[in-house]
Amino acid sequence: MAQPITVNLISGRTIQQGVAIESGKEKPSYRTACGIIEMDPSDLKRLGAWKNTNVKVTSDYGSVVVKAVEATQGPHPGVAFIPMGPWANSVVSDNTYSTGMPTFKGTPVKIEIAINEPVLLGVELVQRQCGVKVG
């Protein structure tokens, strides 16, 4: 059994994220673009995961299942990247240091393999996290 690893999580825009939010956040394309975590190959190895494996990311602020992919803008060992969106925001630090701004970049997270857990669609993920009753 592979051991969970700890990395420093940042989030941010990607061009795929930009296209996906304009084509519809309720659609699977949004999940494909943003329901991922970009990891350095060395971190993937440390985790003992193949690329395109579902992983569970957990921080002091929450947890979320995303698909682990190999970093497209690496190398960045020790740093992982989830594109800006509800998947990242399920785990980022909401500490604003009284500036109004959450700490979207620089949240320590634990990553563990979660092959059998699904990555939810964007709207669905938020509704579940918030306990919204959906008809």
Add this chain to the structure above:
Amino acid sequence: MTKTITDVICPFCGTLCDDIEVTVSDDGKKLLEVANACVIGTEKFLHSQSTDRVTKPRIRQEDGSWKTISYEEAADYTAKALAKAKKPLMYGWSSTNCEAQSVGNEIAEIAKACCDNTAAVCHGTTLIAVQDIGLPTCTLGEIKNRADRIIFWGCNPAHAHPRHMSRYSIFPRGFFTGKGQMSRKMIVVDPRCTDTARMADVHLQVEQGRDYELLNALRVAFKGEWLPDVVAGIPAEKIREAADLMKSGRFGIIFFGMGVTQSLSKNHNIDIAIAVTKDLNEYTKFSIMPMRGHYNVTGSGEVFAWQFGFPYSVDLTRGFARYNPGDSSSIDLLKRGEVDMMFTIGSDPGAHFPISAVRAIAKVDSVCIDPHITPTSGVSKLHVPVAFNGVECGGNCYRMDNVPIDCRKVVEPPEGMMTDLDFLTMVCTRLKKLKGAA
């Protein structure tokens, strides 16, 4: 027959490209082709044509399902919810035009609401820094015509502002920069080797969260003072080389983004980056500019400022304007449980706020005005779909360098759909009646 509309403004990012060409059907009802825009902008124009758009307001029922209602009913609901609330938060404003923002401000004034725009999770900390230290900046044409030192700090225009480098910063041949890219040196500071960083002459792969230290080291290097061997993961020698490269230009610019506004130190990162810029003006000419995200977040700040005196996070609950991010800012208000009604327009906090703040939205009465189905509409009680601003209606917007550009309408919205301005005006009229305002 089709017709082509030129000089169209792209309502996606703060680059606010105004050279888009859009081909529409002869009756002006169908948008057929988009030229000159980046892939995101093209998608924005084309998505307005999708057939599965929500075109009527919907209200969530007890069982969680949506019920379609009229715009009149939606305006009634919104006005009543605002009138009733002790501390409504009216958030968003960055993807709508200044005229709608202006009516929104009037509503906020009557409702005695807190109002905030997406700077809250974007360049709000930049605004705090500007308030502390100022901002030597310029318009984007100055970069095109003069700049020979381009620094991208914590931003990735290759992804977030796709046409920025070709239109303004790296490639264009301007009046004093006839050789285009050849006349410029490019420095990128980013903890990742981003697609932007790969193009740079110098990439400083800063340790995440230590931008403040690195910027401080640059200031120390300008003055030739003592430095530790390594700062933020960068050897002192490399820092001194970068400092000399900056000083040796004729006209330099620092563009910065979320890498610094959202990382540890936040406003202080910007504060000291501005101090770096100010220092460099002792040696050469230097400017600094935030890479604003939403196409009209800048405009929202401008309208807030000339009407209320503050660019975002404005608290009108006491009947006059107050401002203090940390207190009057959306994330803090929501997280602390200070808000009893949420009104969202022209943005998607459901997708872009930390989940603890989104949970607070889901708990209270809420209205979401947005052409799209979004995580915010997904947790709101009322969803009011509207026409796409900048595609289906025009209106003034402000580019990242504060230059105002009037957006164009290029195609008709689906029949019966209202614009932000139309709907807000209806809400305003109703709220005035409820509050007995003049």
Add this chain to the structure above:
Amino acid sequence: MDTVTITMKNAPALYLEADTISPDAFAGKSAAQIAELPVFEGNNPSTLGKYFEVTGNAGATAADTRIVVKGDVKRVKYIGFRMTAGEIVIEGSADQYVGGWMKGGKITVRGNVDAFAATAMKGGEMVIEGNAGNYLGAAYRGDWRGMSGGKILVKGNAGSDVGMYMLGGEIVINGNCDVHVMTHAEGGRVIIRGNAASKLGGQMVEGDIYVFGSIDVMMPGFKPVDEVELTVDGTKAKFAHFIGDTGERHKKKKGVVVYGNLYKKI
């Protein structure tokens, strides 16, 4: 000195802005008159008496008035706002802006305070027996005139941005302190008896920081100069002395450049 005791009886659903809880506003008033003082819950104007039980009459002046705040006031902002004299004792924890813009008198908080306590403080004394939030003794947004006088003691920990734009006065933190201490300061001193995180003294022009515990990461703009033996807040010890921020502008006094000082206990 006359004592007025206010006890929270109906907690607000949201947050209460009670800038009237100050000896200056209470002075010369009876308990009944104090109960009529305005407070706000969001945009809803109300009175102090709707939330608090008020007993005791105030003294003739602020200096003659002592206020004891009882009950849960964790959701009450602006206690001691702009006070000039007299005394406030908060028996529990309070929210933001405790003693904001205060000029004189004394505030004692038995519990914690949230952010922006003692914003732009000019004088007087504040004792926080628990923890302080962010921006303790800092300037208001955009203002270059931060805390200029008075004394603050925090027995627990403090948040980020202690003493931003500080010009004078003293802040003592017995516990630990989060990032950014005395940013942009031009005077005054901050004593941290516990550990400091990082980013101390950034853009500091003048002023003194003393750290008894550890510092996670030093600012590169602080240059080690020597070691000195000092008595700080009653403790005699040897300190490593740094000057900075060397990247920032500094005044010259009698031809000598004046830096900010950072002393770290060895």
Add this chain to the structure above:
Amino acid sequence: MAEFIIKNGHVFDPVQGIKGDKKDICIKDGKIVDKVSGSAKVIDAKDKTVMAGAVEIHAHVAGPKVNLGRIYRPEDKLFSCTPTKGIERMGGGASIPTTFKTGYEYAKMGFAVAMEAAMPPLFSRHVHEEIRDTPIIDEGAFPVFGNNWFVLEYLKNQEIENTAAYCAWLLKVTKGYAIKVVNPGGTEAWGWGLNCLTVNDPVPYFDITPAEIIKGLIEANEYLGLPHSMHIHPNNLGNPGCYETTLDTLKIAAGIKPKNKFGREQVMHLTHTQFHSYGGTNWGDFESKAKEVTDFVNKNKNITIDTGNVTLDETTTMTADGPFEHHLTGLNHLKWANCDVELETAAGVVPYIYSPSISVCAIQWAIGLEIALMMKDPMRCYVTTDHPNAGPFTRYPRVYKWLMSEKARKAQIEAFKHKDKVLSQTAIGTLDREISLYELAQMTRAGPAKSLGLAAMCGGLKPGMDADVAIYNINPDKPIANPDDIEKAFSRCAAFFKSGVQVVSNGEIVNNGNKRTLWVNVKAKENPQVMRDINEKFVKYYSMTQANYEALGHHFVPNPYAIEVDATN
């Protein structure tokens, strides 16, 4: 529209030469008329002073740098924001009020017109959005030309006709009012971090001098016959010894005659003269040269000036003189904002505290007053604070007090920490002139209106003119016991009518009026070369397209009032 008759007031109207006589003023359909019907509403102005609405010739009240000032100075609003009140929207800001507060404050003091003194053409749409949101007062805006690449290139070759054609085009697309020049050449030099401190310093690359720019723009202005003259903020502002540059600038107007149909007699308006009348070589021997500057202006009738009075407040300086603001932040170390605008101009913003305890500030205060008191013809010298640079416009009543009362001036001098220095470095202690109400009406109404080419429309109470009428609680028959009464009376009108609508009653806003945007529409000769040049510059050097440059449409200029100029002959 309603009719009004204002009875029994003491009327001061330089346009008709009325000096405090009791005279009824009749208003009908927005205009002053000879008489009204019996149903006219009677306003009793017994023991009160009646004047035309005041005219602000130079203030920074709308646009990007003003708003940058608002954005970056939350502390300017701390504890001073005002709530919604009746029909008044909420307001805030001491030195840089919000747009609503700006309109209300001007109206409450009896102002009918205000000119935004520096509009960066690229940002004209912003300026007009703010003007739209500034209630009651009519406003125009001066686009800046003195560092514009078209102007620099045309004038390098002395192409006055092309310069004029370009000016006419720019006024039209920006909905501008006049040709404004700020630190000619110096602001372009600032693009490289440099400056032009004399009228003969060459502008980098463009191979032209400030003197040539100034002369060329005066000539272009007269070629077109615009209502206002070239309006200049000269080089070298605010430095000890700058008065020499000022005199060199003024000399450029020598011999040039005004050509226009608006009754304007000057070809150059020198603005905020106070900042340009400094002697000495450093801040230690800093002294007034108000006499030298006003002597020159007194002798040369083709020049008008405004004062730029220092009000001794904490304020926010802002100017298109980019290098000056950089210099200023080096002096006071307060936050510095700057924005260079492609092909056109720049702007800077720095907070400033005019402290009565600092000798330089006290001397600046004295110089501003000296200028007004030394100018012989009040029709050529107008009171301004260069809002907010020397102080906020809301302090006008205090400036009037100092001008009208030697006692008030003496009291202020006594209060200065360095009063001896003020007396030794200026002549303020020797001036006993007290501005009369009639002279004040010249300096704040008839004079600026004439200089702006608006003499037929405003600044007076002659039948046919716009019914802008202010009534103040001052009885000219009685000596003023306390100079503070002057300040109080001018701070809040007893009543103010704007275009025939009563907008202020007992100092309170009672109507939001019908504000207009004033602009100058020049019909110029067709000039294909200039049109080609414009097209080329947009394609090659601007960051936006020409098609999106114009301030066009209802949301920018909802209620335009175009002053037509025919320059085709």
